[in-house]
Amino acid sequence: MKINKNKSALKVQAGVPQPEAINPNIHTLKRSVTRYPLNYYTEGILSGKRAVLSQAITLVESTLQSDQQLAQDIIEACLPYSGNSIRIGITGVPGVGKSTFIESLGLMQVEKYEKKLAVLAIDPSSARSKGSILGDKTRMEQLATHPNAFVRPSPSAGSLGGVAQKTRESIILCEAAGYDLIFVETVGVGQSETEVHSMVDFFLLLMLAGAGDELQGIKRGIMEMADAIIINKADGDNLLNAEIAKQAYANALHLFPLPPSGWEPKTAICSAITTAGLNEVWKMISDYLSFAKNHGYFEKKRKEQTVLTLKASIESKLHQLFFSNQGLKEMNVELEKHIISNQLSPYQAAEKLMRVFIENLQKKI
Numbered sequence: 316m317k318i319n320k321n322k323s324a325l326k327v328q329a330g331v332p333q334p335e336a337i338n339p340n341i342h343t344l345k346r347s348v349t350r351y352p353l354n355y356y357t358e359g360i361l362s363g364k365r366a367v368l369s370q371a372i373t374l375v376e377s378t379l380q381s382d383q384q385l386a387q388d389i390i391e392a393c394l395p396y397s398g399n400s401i402r403i404g405i406t407g408v409p410g411v412g413k414s415t416f417i418e419s420l421g422l423m424q425v426e427k428y429e430k431k432l433a434v435l436a437i438d439p440s441s442a443r444s445k446g447s448i449l450g451d452k453t454r455m456e457q458l459a460t461h462p463n464a465f466v467r468p469s470p471s472a473g474s475l476g477g478v479a480q481k482t483r484e485s486i487i488l489c490e491a492a493g494y495d496l497i498f499v500e501t502v503g504v505g506q507s508e509t510e511v512h513s514m515v516d517f518f519l520l521l522m523l524a525g526a527g528d529e530l531q532g533i534k535r536g537i538m539e540m541a542d543a544i545i546i547n548k549a550d551g552d553n554l555l556n557a558e559i560a561k562q563a564y565a566n567a568l569h570l571f572p573l574p575p576s577g578w579e580p581k582t583a584i585c586s587a588i589t590t591a592g593l594n595e596v597w598k599m600i601s602d603y604l605s606f607a608k609n610h611g612y613f614e615k616k617r618k619e620q621t622v623l624t625l626k627a628s629i630e631s632k633l634h635q636l637f638f639s640n641q642g643l644k645e646m647n648v649e650l651e652k653h654i655i656s657n658q659l660s661p662y663q664a665a666e667k668l669m670r671v672f673i674e675n676l677q678k679k680i
Contacts, residue, residue, distance in 0.1 A: 350374075350385065357392040363493045365465050372467055375484045390484050393491035398617070400433075400490045401604060404511040406501040406537065407521030412547045414454035416521060416587040417498055421455070423593055424496055425463040433494035434458065435485055436468040437502050437511075465494060480631050483514050483624050512540045513623050516613065517600055520544045522564065524556035538564075539571055542580055543599050549584035549592065557584040576612045578603055637672055646671060 356374075359367025374386040407413050417434055424430040434455065459466040469481060482499060489497055499515055501507045512518050520541035538544065544564045549557030565582040573579060581599050585592030607613040637643065647668060653659035 350382070353385065353388050353392065356385075356389045360389070360393055360488055360492045361396060365492075368465065368488060368492045369467065371488050372469075372485050375488070376469060376481050386484070390487055393488055397487040397490035400486075400495050400497050401517070402486060402497045402499065402515040403600065404499045404501065404508075404515035404518045405521065406508050406511065406519070407547070408523070411521045411523050412587050413500055413521055416545075416547055416585075417500055418455040418458045419587040419590050420593055420596065421458045421464060421498065422461070423590070423597070425458075425461050429463070430496045431463050431494045432458075432496045432498065433465045433489035433492075434467065434498045434500065435482055435489070436466070436500040437482065437507060465489065465492075480624075480627050482511070483627075486514065508537055508540060514620055516607070516616065517603055518542050519596075519600070521547045522560065523548060524553055524560040538567065538580075539574075542574075542576075542578060542603055543596075544568070544580065544582045545596055546582070546584040547587055550586035550589050554584075560584075576607055576616070577610060578606055578612075640672065640675065642675070643668060643672060 351370075356367060356371045360371060371386070371389050374382045374389065377383065377386070405413055405417060414436075417436075421432050421434060425432050455466050458464045467485065469485070486497055486499075499511050501511050518540055520537055520543070522544055524546055546557045546560050546564070561582045561584050568580050568582065571580075583592060583595050583599060585596050587593075604613070607616070647664075650659065650664040650667065654661055654664055
């Protein structure tokens with residue numbers, strides 16, 4: 316049969332011609348960002364001003380040396396006013412409904428229990444362009460505009476460890492600003508879960524019913540860290556599947572040894588859309604917190620996390636010091652050429668770089 320190309324549904328319209336850029340040099344322009352004295356940030360944060368808190372977190376996330384010094388001064392000033400919140404980590408595979416779940420549970424907290432809630436969402440960055448959508452404020456529209464809530468998406472920028480440190484620092488600032496409940500949403504399933512687990516009091520894993528065997532390879536490591544597994548999207552025709560999945564995960568959890576807290580991880584179902592089951596989820600979290608505090612584990616874990624923060628900070632500083640050295644950068648370029656031409660192994664190149672790095676440090680000392 317002969318096809319009439321003029322009537323084909325596949326015909327592509329010419330479309331609207333794209334206008335020229337208003338300023339062709341816009342990408343070369345540098346934005347002028349105002350920096351204020353230390354007391355502007357500390358007083359603004361302690362008085363609960365969300366705009367100032369957001370500005371301070373921007374300083375924390377900045378890679379400029381001048382911004383980093385100011386950020387550390389702000390953190391040091393706010394540190395005595397931190398530590399009074401409940402920190403909850405929330406993770407799950409992409410598409411499980413993390414943002415919807417956080418908004419529903421968050422709205423319940425700020426409206427029903429009159430809590431002040433901060434949401435720190437780690438957003439994945441493009442490995443190619445380093446860009447990030449940062450769409451959590453769009454997905455959590457009601458929560459983001461609530462006067463008792465603060466939603467802050469942060470780009471992972473290809474460095475999960477770096478984001479973990481920035482998130483720890485952001486938690487301190489949010490606590491100093493008076494937020495008594497902090498949700499930390501992860502990128503997805505991967506290395507970031509371990510990082511987030513090391514900075515929260517309760518770690519919640521969201522799962523889907525009937526996800527299939529493709530997730531089996533990543534389930535165990537995440538499940539062993541979880542204090543609770545929640546089957547989301549348990550509504551409509553999926554309700555029965557959710558109940559079956561809940562029982563299956565409960566059976567699987569019995570095969571794992573108890574975590575250091577002594578708490579036996581629980582399972583539940585909920586629907587972030589209809590809010591069914593959210594009260595049960597919050598009761599589960601409250602029961603865990605009471606259990607952990609009564610058994611002394613809550614404070615013990617906080618102290619362990621403080622030590623981990625110290626180690627992570629040292630690693631971050633060493634990484635920054637190493638890769639900011641101009642001499643090492645130039646040497647690294649030459650060594651990469653030798654590696655590509657098989658004249659040198661990567662391990663030998665790393666050894667040479669480290670030797671020069673240590674020698675430079677010794678000269679400064």
